[in-house]
Amino acid sequence: MLGGEQDDMASIAEHRENLRYLPGFLLTKDVRYARAGEIDDPCDMCVIAVPSGVVHEVLPYAKSKGPIVIASKGLEPTTDGVLSDLVEAAYPDNHVVALSGPNLAVELAQGIPTVAVAACTDEVSAALVRDVFFAPTYRVYISDDIKGVELAGALKNVLAIGAGISDGLGFGDNTKGALLARGLNEVARIGLKLGARLDTFLGIAGVGDLFATASSKLSRNYRVGLALGQGQTLQYALTSIGQVAEGVTTCQVATRLARKLGVQAPICEAIEAILNGKVDPRRAVSELMERLPRREGVLVGDAELPGNN
Amino acid sequence: MLGGEQDDMASIAEHRENLRYLPGFLLTKDVRYARAGEIDDPCDMCVIAVPSGVVHEVLPYAKSKGPIVIASKGLEPTTDGVLSDLVEAAYPDNHVVALSGPNLAVELAQGIPTVAVAACTDEVSAALVRDVFFAPTYRVYISDDIKGVELAGALKNVLAIGAGISDGLGFGDNTKGALLARGLNEVARIGLKLGARLDTFLGIAGVGDLFATASSKLSRNYRVGLALGQGQTLQYALTSIGQVAEGVTTCQVATRLARKLGVQAPICEAIEAILNGKVDPRRAVSELMERLPRREGVLVGDAELPGNN
Numbered sequence: 001m002l003g004g005e006q007d008d009m010a011s012i013a014e015h016r017e018n019l020r021y022l023p024g025f026l027l028t029k030d031v032r033y034a035r036a037g038e039i040d041d042p043c044d045m046c047v048i049a050v051p052s053g054v055v056h057e058v059l060p061y062a063k064s065k066g067p068i069v070i071a072s073k074g075l076e077p078t079t080d081g082v083l084s085d086l087v088e089a090a091y092p093d094n095h096v097v098a099l100s101g102p103n104l105a106v107e108l109a110q111g112i113p114t115v116a117v118a119a120c121t122d123e124v125s126a127a128l129v130r131d132v133f134f135a136p137t138y139r140v141y142i143s144d145d146i147k148g149v150e151l152a153g154a155l156k157n158v159l160a161i162g163a164g165i166s167d168g169l170g171f172g173d174n175t176k177g178a179l180l181a182r183g184l185n186e187v188a189r190i191g192l193k194l195g196a197r198l199d200t201f202l203g204i205a206g207v208g209d210l211f212a213t214a215s216s217k218l219s220r221n222y223r224v225g226l227a228l229g230q231g232q233t234l235q236y237a238l239t240s241i242g243q244v245a246e247g248v249t250t251c252q253v254a255t256r257l258a259r260k261l262g263v264q265a266p267i268c269e270a271i272e273a274i275l276n277g278k279v280d281p282r283r284a285v286s287e288l289m290e291r292l293p294r295r296e297g298v299l300v301g302d303a304e305l306p307g308n309n
Numbered sequence: 310m311l312g313g314e315q316d317d318m319a320s321i322a323e324h325r326e327n328l329r330y331l332p333g334f335l336l337t338k339d340v341r342y343a344r345a346g347e348i349d350d351p352c353d354m355c356v357i358a359v360p361s362g363v364v365h366e367v368l369p370y371a372k373s374k375g376p377i378v379i380a381s382k383g384l385e386p387t388t389d390g391v392l393s394d395l396v397e398a399a400y401p402d403n404h405v406v407a408l409s410g411p412n413l414a415v416e417l418a419q420g421i422p423t424v425a426v427a428a429c430t431d432e433v434s435a436a437l438v439r440d441v442f443f444a445p446t447y448r449v450y451i452s453d454d455i456k457g458v459e460l461a462g463a464l465k466n467v468l469a470i471g472a473g474i475s476d477g478l479g480f481g482d483n484t485k486g487a488l489l490a491r492g493l494n495e496v497a498r499i500g501l502k503l504g505a506r507l508d509t510f511l512g513i514a515g516v517g518d519l520f521a522t523a524s525s526k527l528s529r530n531y532r533v534g535l536a537l538g539q540g541q542t543l544q545y546a547l548t549s550i551g552q553v554a555e556g557v558t559t560c561q562v563a564t565r566l567a568r569k570l571g572v573q574a575p576i577c578e579a580i581e582a583i584l585n586g587k588v589d590p591r592r593a594v595s596e597l598m599e600r601l602p603r604r605e606g607v608l609v610g611d612a613e614l615p616g617n618n
Contacts, residue, residue: 102486112480113598115487139598171421173521177411178424181517188511198507202497207516208490212482215524289422289448 001027002036002061004050009035021243025109036061045132047071047099048087051244052154055083059090067095067125069118073153074246075253080260082150095125098146099133100153100205102212104219108138117141117205119149141204148191148200155187156210157247158254161225162271163214165281168229175285179267180214186265190254193261221247228274229281251275310336311345311370313359318344330552334418345370354441356380356408357396360553361463364392368399376404376434378427382462383555384562389569391459404434407455408442409462409514411521413528417447426450426514428458450513457500457509464496465519466556467563470534471580472523474590477538484594488576489523495574499563502570530556537583538590560584 003009012018013033016026032039036058046064048055052074062068068091070083079085084096101116108114116133118140120126126142133140143149159180166176188201200206213219224245227237238245255272258265270288273279279287312318321327322342325335341348345367355373357364361383371377377400379392388394393405410425417423425442427449429435435451442449452458468489475485497510509515522528533554536546547554564581567574579597582588588596 102483102490104481104483107481107483110481112483113487113594114481114483115491115598137598172413172416172419172423173525173527174411174413174416174421174423177517177519177521178422178513180520181411181511181513181515182424184511184516198511202490202493202507202511204487204490206490207493208486210486211489211520211523212486214520216482218482285422289424289446 001031001033002039002058003033004036004054004058007035009033022105022109045069045129048083052083052246053077053244053249056086059087062087062091064091064094067097067120067122067129069097069099069129070150071099073100073150073157074250075151075154077249077253080253080257082147082154084146084150095120095122096146097125097129098149098153099129099140100149100209102204102209104212104216106218111137113137115139115141115204115208117143117149117203119143119146119200119205121146143200143203143205145197145200147194148196149205151187151191151194151196152201152203152206153209154246154250155190155254156184156206156213157221157245158251158268158271159183159187159210160213160219160221161228161245161247161251161275162267164219164222164225164227165229165271165274166225166285167222168226168231169282169285170229171285176214179288180210183267184210186258186263186267187254189263190257190261190265193263194257220245224248225271234275234277248275310340310342311348311367312342313345313363313367316344318342318347331414331418354378354438357392361392361555362386362553362558365395368396371396371400373400373403376406376429376431376438378406378408378438379459380408382409382459382466383559384460384463386558386562389562389566391456391463393455393459404429404431405455406434406438407458407462408438408449409458409518411513411518413521413525415527420446422446424448424450424513424517426452426458426512428452428455428509428514430455452509452512452514454506454509456503457505458514460496460500460503460505461510461512461515462518463555463559464499464563465493465515465522466530466554467560467577467580468492468496468519469522469528469530470537470554470556470560470584471576473528473531473534473536474538474580474583475534475594476531477535477540478591478594479538480594485523488597489519492576493519495567495572495576496563498572499566499570499574502572503566529554533557534580543584543586557584 042063042065045066046062047069049071052072076086087096097120099118118126118129130140163176220243224237251272254268270284274281351372351374354375355371356378358380361381385395396405406429408427427435427438439449472485529552533546560581563577579593583590
């Protein structure tokens with residue numbers, strides 16, 4: 001396990017505990033703990049699990065004899081693309097696997113039954129990741145829709161912020177349910193335009209992860225939204241959480257992508273406007289209620305896209 | 310508004326309050342309150358909002374000059390069909406509209422922003438229902454997939470029981486997310502086999518309602534599951550809730566339908582076994598973890614159905 005410059009890997013190796021991010025859980029002694037750059041020989045399988053914004057920084061250390069697994073959930077802000085594109089460009093000879101799903105870290109550490117998806121265009125690599133991660137309380141499916149799995153995992157963080165905002169405003173499960181369903185519609189459309197499959201958005205990495213993230217006090221993205229809905233500033237919300245909330249950056253990418261692809265995304269746009277302090281959250285929800293389409297046409301022809309009737 | 314034999318409609322009319330089911334909210338004085346049979350002339354639009362098991366009992370009183378709206382969310386246990394089939398058979402000259410979505414009654418009464426879908430094969434009737442129900446905090450979409458809307462609204466109650474069971478067992482959002490995603494997969498497959506559209510299950514009446522129901526202490530189905538997960542008997546759970554939990558009956562219909570249609574539905578089957586007291590909830594979840602397919606293939610060919618690989 002390689003840490004970044006700010007990580008006290010010596011302490012982690014000694015105490016076998018990550019006091020900063022996962023206190024209270026003993027880490028395995030079966031792996032080496034070191035700072036990136038301290039170990040130069042390629043590993044058998046490399047797992048990248050840093051915030052997506054710094055994936056490009058750790059890439060030089062991702063040398064692997066086998067697959068390179070991406071556990072980060074986000075998009076690359078400089079290219080608006082999925083992280084696997086970045087990794088594949090750096091390591092064209094390795095298969096890249098995305099590992100995603102409703103996998104809140106604390107619950108995983110507690111041994112709570114959890115399911116994930118390992119997605120790769122190469123089935124053998126996906127199956128290898130599945131088998132390596134196998135545990136009685138952790139089951140991994142395989143899928144070949146890596147782009148869909150990455151997009152679903154990244155974009156759901158935007159919707160989790162929206163769910164937090166709704167709850168922070170004191171709205172109910174009716175509001176949150178509508179927001180998430182219509183939001184899922186928006187991000188699924190972005191995904192379809194980029195070549196992802198619809199069933200991925202309906203699966204573990206899509207709806208499954210969205211369910212877990214959008215209602216959990218353990219989700220940093222949900223908590224950022226909750227704080228915003230309760231009237232705090234973004235700066236204050238992020239500082240009080242003290243960890244990276246991927247959805248904040250991903251929201252900018254999502255709205256850029258939606259505009260570029262011609263996908264109407266009023267919910268993502270509203271969340272971005274709230275994040276930027278451009279609109280009051282309560283007003284944004286009222287405006288969304290006005291803007292919602294009058295016909296439920298989820299993924300059908302342009303004639304039934306929101307705003308056209 | 311017509312009540313059944315057990316409803317004290319005189320009291321409701323006098324106090325404009327339904328003390329039994331919705332205490333604390335003043336009802337409108339713009340409608341008449343009477344017991345079924347006391348008013349014989351057809352209304353302009355009839356809304357059936359009784360538990361689905363007694364829809365056939367109130368049918369003789371559903372005479373309407375316009376559309377007949379079904380707000381009940383369930384299936385007809387004697388035919389395993391949707392309620393609209395029942396209503397259409399009784400009133401072949403009326404258009405039947407299903408009104409569904411994340412619409413927890415207390416939140417609606419509180420004026421919390423809420424969205425619904427009015428589905429009918431006749432667009433004019435759907436639009437009429439949309440316009441009649443229009444309110445600043447209640448927005449109604451239209452759809453032509455009435456079967457999908459009814460199936461999604463009914464079958465999600467089964468999954469809400471499952472979500473409650475998982476929470477009752479002390480599992481986390483990871484478990485619930487996986488359970489709901491795979492469960493949605495099962496019920497969407499049942500729906501597709503019956504001619505419903507996939508986008509309906511991804512929409513307000515599908516994912517939207519599932520989100521609201523599966524995490525809400527206000528949902529009777531969720532509470533039944535929660536009690537079962539905490540070790541109570543079904544009888545005790547139903548008695549302590551004191552209201553109808555549609556999902557209990559719908560679960561039997563769902564598993565019958567799945568078998569008849571050749572859809573593998575391990576999650577619905579497990580919930581039914583728990584409801585029947587045939588399996589311990591904790592053991593059922595463990596068995597589900599074992600049985601989950603190794604490949605995430607949501608709505609693709611039979612080769613990727615659960616159990617085939």
